[in-house]
Structure formats: C-alpha cells, structure tokens
Amino acid sequence: MSLLQRGVYPSQLALAWVHHQGNDVCPIAGTTKIENLNENIGALSVKLSAEDMAELESTASAGVKGDSHGPGLNTWKTSDTPPLSTWKAT
Template structure:
C-alpha cells in the first residue's frame, strides 16, 4: 500500500492529525467531520457512505448535526488541497484508473 510506505507516511499522518484536531474541537469523529465537509459542499452534493453495521450508520447520521463555519471549511479545504501522498493501492490492483470501461455513448438505452 503506497500510502503507508515510509516516504509517504509522515506526510499523510500529519494531514490526519490536522483533521483529527478539527474533529476534536467539533466534538465529532474524523469520519463525521469528513461526511459533514462533503455535505457542506452545496445543495447538489450528498455523501453516500457505505456500512454494514448499525453503530456506524448511526454515527454517519449524526454527521448531519456537525455544522462547519466558513473558517473551518477553509481550513479543511487547505488540508484537502495538499492531498495525500502515494496511491491507495499498489500495482496489480484493478481500479477505475486501470479499467477499460466503454464510453457512455456506446451503452444501450442512453
């Protein structure tokens, strides 16, 4: 996992710590903060988290009560703009980047 390699780990850990600090100040989990950030992107954006556990579903729903100020949104944007270092998956793992999906125009019924 490239993101967890030593050359990327310290950078990515510092981003997580910054997000975790904001979450602590807000009294929520980092996951709830992330969902709230997506929710605050506009009325045409809705996070769709997946879970198989009721306790995680409840935590995700509680993210709707996390309100973010313009300053907090700006702080989160600055963290997101830096971005994590390293690919999520190593070589040999199929992802959207390596898929061979036909163009939408070739799909039947479109």
C-alpha cells in the same frame, strides 16, 4: 481547536464536508454496522464554519499521501460480513 479535538469523528467530518459542498450534493455512506450508521447520521449535526472549510481545503490542497488501504486495514475484500442468505429480516 480543530474539529477532531471537538469530538467530531473523521467519518462525520468527511460526510459533513461533502454535505457542505452545495444543495445538489448528497453524501451516501455505506456501512454494514449499526454503530457506524449512527455515527454517520451524526454528520448531519456537524456545522462547518467558513474557517473550518478553509482549514479543510488547506489541508486537502497540501496533498494526501500514502495507501488508503494499507496492510491490516479492513476492506470489502477482508471483511467478515456473513453471506446474504444467512440474514434474517427483523
């Protein structure tokens, strides 16, 4: 059963993979939404086995094709984040 089939979100999988690269690597995920932050924090509980890492390396070495920011995808250029001047400290 793949990690995604076990309920691991793609963002958690990516962060867990970076975290498992060694003790001198620390993933820093940026987000503007609390629900995404909570999801990212969940990556700390994702434990990747040697088999999981081998599967991920195999998939990555096969090559990833396509535009990562194709039409319709939300990026910093198209986000609706309010201006910093409107933010209120809590």
